[in-house]
Amino acid sequence: MVTPLLERRAAVAALLKDRGDLLVVTGLGSPTYDVHAAGDRDDNYYLWGAMGGAALVGLGLALAQPQRQVLVITGDGEQLMALGALATIAVKRPRNLALAVIDNQHYGETGMQASHTGSGIDLAAIASACGFAASGVLRTLPEVEALAQALRSTAEGPRLHVIKVAADSPPRSMPARDAVFIKNRFRAHLGFAAG
Amino acid sequence: MDGADGAQTWPTALYRVLKAAEVRQMAYVPDAGHTALINLFLADKDVVSTVLTTEEEGVAIAAGAWLGGQRSVLLMQSSGVGNCINMLSLPVIGRFPLLMLVTMRGEWAEFNPWQMPMSRATQPALEAIGVKVLRAETAEDLVETVSAAAALAYDADGQVAVLIGQRLLGRKKW
Numbered sequence: 151m152v153t154p155l156l157e158r159r160a161a162v163a164a165l166l167k168d169r170g171d172l173l174v175v176t177g178l179g180s181p182t183y184d185v186h187a188a189g190d191r192d193d194n195y196y197l198w199g200a201m202g203g204a205a206l207v208g209l210g211l212a213l214a215q216p217q218r219q220v221l222v223i224t225g226d227g228e229q230l231m232a233l234g235a236l237a238t239i240a241v242k243r244p245r246n247l248a249l250a251v252i253d254n255q256h257y258g259e260t261g262m263q264a265s266h267t268g269s270g271i272d273l274a275a276i277a278s279a280c281g282f283a284a285s286g287v288l289r290t291l292p293e294v295e296a297l298a299q300a301l302r303s304t305a306e307g308p309r310l311h312v313i314k315v316a317a318d319s320p321p322r323s324m325p326a327r328d329a330v331f332i333k334n335r336f337r338a339h340l341g342f343a344a345g
Numbered sequence: 346m347d348g349a350d351g352a353q354t355w356p357t358a359l360y361r362v363l364k365a366a367e368v369r370q371m372a373y374v375p376d377a378g379h380t381a382l383i384n385l386f387l388a389d390k391d392v393v394s395t396v397l398t399t400e401e402e403g404v405a406i407a408a409g410a411w412l413g414g415q416r417s418v419l420l421m422q423s424s425g426v427g428n429c430i431n432m433l434s435l436p437v438i439g440r441f442p443l444l445m446l447v448t449m450r451g452e453w454a455e456f457n458p459w460q461m462p463m464s465r466a467t468q469p470a471l472e473a474i475g476v477k478v479l480r481a482e483t484a485e486d487l488v489e490t491v492s493a494a495a496a497l498a499y500d501a502d503g504q505v506a507v508l509i510g511q512r513l514l515g516r517k518k519w
Contacts, residue, residue, distance in 0.1 A: 175409070195412055200435035207435075210409025210417070211368060213393045228504035234398030242395055329439035333412065342414045 155316035177204035177224025178214035179259040187323035212247035226253040235336035240280035283307030354379035355484040366495040370417035372403035378448030401432035444498040445506040453511035471472035
């Protein structure tokens, strides 16, 4: 019997349920909409561009805020554009950074063209080979809920989990596209004055 | 600005300027011209240094560092600027402070023609995406220029690149 694929919105909502003081960075496209749909918050930083940058924005943030847990939620296409980032993150070995790749094996924003992850490229295995402290491929809601629980505490090093989801396009749930507003709101949440 | 033994002293002066500006993160792709400055940061326990696989990673890290309340500096050579272009959308549209120190290749006593196309494109490409470019040709001017660039970046939320002339760096020895 084939397990039906997770709905992306349900998976992201489960990942962020009872998130506590987790800081969240999103990759452009559907992950940004998914996180916004789960609830717009001051401690979300949404990317609308800069493809390949999400995990590294998370790294800079995690290094600056070592007492806080940082979760990057991005897509398979966005992370594929930055395979080298996995090496850079692994070398820094932040204990407070986790990556969740919402993997529908397609480029949803541009017309559902197939991505490499549908052709056998395994981002969790790549992260593991780089030396991430934890990695895995999740396909069920209970697995996502267990990950959400695990993300509340630090690990021995960075973590990357691929969450396999159906290739559908739920209605867009769009946060503000004003990057300055979102930046200042995020920084104010951490107690920093606007520039 | 050479010491009595002929060693260049500007990297130490730059390090002091960046420390005075409260830089807490440094990211870099290894580069001969930046060797001394990189080593000073690597020895500094109060600055988190991150080695990159490609330069645009550092642009994203700088934005994340600022979200977390820290100032950072990004070191690269001119060929790396080309790798950064789309990622620069992030600091430009988000007005994130960004200070890039770029050692130039392909413009003075260069032996490798492959360095020349990106050398020509460095300043126009940075300016096209919206990064302010300052240039220094002497060690004295470099230190003052980086100090001014740090103010533009951290005080005025600017995206600034300081191009360090290849003549200043000296002829590459093989």
